[in-house]
Amino acid sequence: MSKVSLPHHHGDNTEYVIERMPSYNDCNEVADMFKQISDSTRLRIFWLLCHCEECVSNIAAAMEMTDPAVSHHLKLLKKGGLIVSRREGKEVYYHVADNEKSELLHHACEAMFKIACPCEHEHEHNH
Ligand SMILES: [Zn+2]
Numbered sequence: 001m002s003k004v005s006l007p008h009h010h011g012d013n014t015e016y017v018i019e020r021m022p023s024y025n026d027c028n029e030v031a032d033m034f035k036q037i038s039d040s041t042r043l044r045i046f047w048l049l050c051h052c053e054e055c056v057s058n059i060a061a062a063m064e065m066t067d068p069a070v071s072h073h074l075k076l077l078k079k080g081g082l083i084v085s086r087r088e089g090k091e092v093y094y095h096v097a098d099n100e101k102s103e104l105l106h107h108a109c110e111a112m113f114k115i116a117c118p119c120e121h122e123h124e125h126n127h
Helices: 013-019 024-036 040-051 056-063 067-079 100-113 118-126
Strands: 083-088 091-096
Touching: 024 100, 040 056, 040 067, 040 091, 040 100, 040 118, 056 067, 056 091, 067 083
Parallel strands: none
Antiparallel strands: 083 091
């Protein structure tokens, strides 16, 4: 990485930080992740699927939306790698993807809204 030369010198720390700044590529990936949940409906669907596996019709009922409207959001979440689907007979079930990205978003949104995670609640009862 080339050394950055700043027009003003206010100490060495900024240059040290700039040299370690994430690349545009890395930032694009993170920005895309946030784009996934930049819609309140999608965020609610994502949160729901963090705690249960459900089909389009039940998710639509929970969101008080139509099946096609929910399908559209599910498609985006799936494309973004946040959720996965599983077919069982005629039914397709959706659930949060098992990856670090999903886990981070799950806990970030709960921390931001100060909502209790039903998983942790369940956990307490299991012990
Ligand atoms: Zn949770």
